[in-house]
Amino acid sequence: MALPPHHPVPALPKEGLIGLIAPAGPAPLDTEKAIQWMRARGHELRIFPGVYEKDTYLAGSDEVRLNDLHAAFADPEIKAIICLRGGYGTPRLLDRIDFDLLKRNPKPFVGYSDITALHLAISRYAGFVTFHGPLLNADLLGDKEPPTVTSFFSLLRGQVKAGSALNHPAAYPLTTVEPGIAHGRLLGGNLSIIAATMGTPYQIDPEGVILFIEDINEPLYRIDRLLTQLRLAGTLHKLGGVLVGDVAGVDVEALNRLLEQTFAPLRIPVLSGWRSGHCDPNLTLPMGALVTLDAGEKRLVLEQDVVISR
Known part of the structure; x- marks a missing residue:
């Protein structure tokens, strides 16, 4: 028997503030490019401290990365959260996440690759919809094909309604x-x-x-x-x-x-x-x-x- 659906999250509003965290691996960030990219699409970007840290193959210590995750969800000004990159690191955080905090502050959370561990944990213990979608560095700032950005914003802004088929580019046969x-x-x-x-x-x-x-x-x-x-x-x-x-x-x-x-x-x-x-x-x-x-x-x-x- 199929399980019930997860709860929807508040839509990303026009000009809504987006938070950037790095819960997994490190990567250099062109801060000005990232800010201007978001501004060109109507959003400001708040960059959390761990984005600029590096601890071997991790973007900062477990404490730094966990604190950024919690802070981004707790901040009422942040209307959506996107991850810098994947790599490795999110499984180390799972048993220390305050899922009650997340449940009290649901919002669009986006990422893929190693971020899968957070999707699975939020699914089981917070019960709201998350988004397997682009990372900031590799995808949004990586000039990927237009459907990457269109799909991202259309889902987060609520432009894809119940009963709609998700678009898939005809150029890529299934x-x-x-x-x-x-x-x-x-x-x-x-x-x-x-x-x-x-x-x-x-x-x-x-x-x-x-x-x-x-x-x-x-x-x-x-x-x-x-x-x-x-x-x-x-x-x-x-x-x-x-x-x-x-x-x-x-x-x-x-x-x-x-x-x-x-x-x-x-x-x-x-x-x-x-x-x-x-x-x-x-x-x-x-x-x-x-x-x-x-x-x-x-x-x-x-x-x-x-x-x-x-």
Whole structure:
């Protein structure tokens, strides 16, 4: 039985202040470029201290990164939060997050890759919609194709309503791995992070879920190993369907053969090739939202409003 949808969050208003945090890895930031990019689209940018820090492969200490996460959610002036980059670091924070604080201050939270750990944790313990979407450095300031920015703002501003199919560029054909229709909560993100949280209090609750997966720098045999881990853990058998995003660096035909081998015995719909993840364009997806996946018709339909007007 499918789980209920997550709560929508307040929409990003015109001229709403956006907070920038770095909960994972470090990256140099062209501050003036970032501020001007946001201003050109009607938003000011508040940059939290950890964005400018570096602790080996982390953007500052755990304390700095955790404090920035909490401060961004607690600040009533911040209307949406975007992450600087992925990399590694967010799993280290999970058992120290004040989820009651997050529940009291829901707002659009955006990122992907290592940020998947936060999407999974917020899903389980705060219960509001988050957004698997662009990072500031790699995507928004990286001049990715226009659908990256259009998808990001249209979802956060509430321009995509319940009953609408999410747009997918025709230039990037989708593949029906297994036909069928599934209705459920969209959850997931980076496959390596999903697997890394198995056996922890932050693992995905798969009952009736439409699982979204993507990855990078993982050869086909490792993707096989990760999917096999989820199968042996009993996760795949509880899913309602699967949406496969970009798996960067893996041959598409070989990937689809592996997906067919993995999911055909489960008789659930599987749609592959969705342009979300480490790719260009990188389309935003609402994590925790109720959706309908029609793999045969290659459509993903939003079945709830993911943001609400303030």
